[in-house]
Amino acid sequence: MIEIKDLHKSYKMGNNKLHVLKGLNFSIAEGELVAIMGSSGSGKSTLLNILGMLDELDEGSYTLDGVPIKNLNETKAAQYRNKFLGFVFQSFNLINYKSAMENVALPLYYQKVPRKEREEKALKYLGQVGLKEWADHLPNELSGGQKQRVAIARAMAAEPKVLLADEPTGALDSKTSYEVMDLIQKINDNGNTILVVTHEEDIAHMCKRIVHLKDGVIVEDKMVEQVRAEQYV
């Protein structure tokens, strides 16, 4: 599903060049649930942004579902993001003047799905994250955990091939974190490919594979026994 070869990325900071990713190689098959770990500044978000086509790589290649991702113009990148990818962010990033349902329906709107169908689908996904009754509420009327669940519903609404989550539980307490992880596990159970960036060991062990980044290189890449989040909820 995801194929990365010799990926380099550096940022220019005035005269200095900050080499963040120094030749990453890995591939992720369909249906995997991968945790990306590493200390702060190790390049986790940078990697995820490149995978999410929000940023461009300097060197190497990236293939997503057999499609080589390179030299995309903004319109094309927007289309690919919409079709292939779902995003979940640490700070939720909901649009605060739109209701939960409208937020979930947004990616479908950009796909030009008709209004009725859009709303039905949005409600369906809100139902799956257990927030059907909150459909008409604005984000600031929701708790952090609820917001993140809306964000997950939104990421899933366009039925993407890959779900990218950058510290989805970073702003939540442990109980709410487990609820969110439970949701992510269930989505993964349905066969979706998911990447989760996290700092926390326990969250990482709720995935099936852990990739460890340090100073821009992969220092460890191992399969783990998945801990189900359900039991803590």
Next chain:
Amino acid sequence: MFNKDRWKEILEVLTSNWFRTILTAFGVFWGIFILIILLSAGKGLENGIMQDFGDIATNTMFMWSRTTTKTYKGLPKGRSFLFKTDDVQAIRDKVPNLRFISPRNQLGGFNGANNVVRGLKTGAYNVYGDYPEIIKQDPMTITSGRFLNYNDINEKRKIAIIGEGVKDGLYNRGEEVVGSYIKIQGVNFMVVGTYKKKSNDGDGEEGQKEIFVPFTSFSQAFNRGNDVGWMAITANDGTSITSIKDKIMSVVKENRKVHPDDQRAVGHFDLYEQFQRVQSLFGALRFIAYFVGILVLLSGVIGVSNIMLIVVKERTKEIGIRRALGEDPWSIKLQILMESIFLTIISGMAGITLGAMVIYAINSLLDMNGPVDMFANPSVSLSVVIGALAILIVSGLLAGFIPAQSAIKVRPIDALRTE
């Protein structure tokens, strides 16, 4: 492009900060309001002054003889002379592109002695000896009977067409006018028609107190021989009388043995020139109205642009999210442009509406209090309103352009970076 969601979003954005939206809208509103009011005031002035010109054919000059100031061909200077009927023919032969040449003679005048009698009633009126064409140069409406024709001229008939004002002075109410006789300086004329003129002087009463008789009968009855008092000359459309008046005057000078360089011997009044002068004044007024109006509007537009930039800045994060979720950058650009155009048009429409209401109020005030000198019926034409709308759409586009451009420059990754 014009779907419901797009509009919903535009309204959400614009109504999320009412106070700011209204302040912004006010700039455009005020600009277009000023533009409309200035244009309509200019139009009112134009209407008022044009009313003073009345229906008169404006491509016309009047020409009369004075005294010579140069000796010529043995004739002394200081000689008075009159035009003759053969001058008319000479002009007709030698000057092309003339539509009407009306030689005229006149009796009476302002505050003259009573010169017209009917039974026991008398009055002082202007009496003109005229050709039938005069009705096309100085238009009047025949209210009963008929006007002069060439049979009257050829047969030197003693007939007269009198103004409604003359009728009021010489006849009792309900009396039959056509077919009756009036005595002009002792000569009997049969009245064959009455007329009414649109005013070309203040109240227009003087214009209704005129009597028209055939030129030939006039000359015979009042012993004018071949004399011509003055002439009203109208050029064809497409040729201005101003451009050929020198030629006309040199023809009559030659015919009357006046030195060609004698500028004072022939007096004239060029209506066309006056008319053009007034017209160009209105052109200048219109220009000023557009200039001032559009400048005011421009500052409003800059205000809109400014606010849209702030809106884009405030929504940077939202734009980043939307782009991460896969919205086409063009769609975002369109959104910003439409917000800007919508705001501009709505506030502009409000300005046009208020302008129209003020104009309407002024018009009804004018109607109630009677006419005012040099000002009548201020109005803006539909084409001006359509023009104003076009200006608004263009302004909205211009106002939205820079903000829209800056909106699509937002990189989702920069917008989403968490602090």
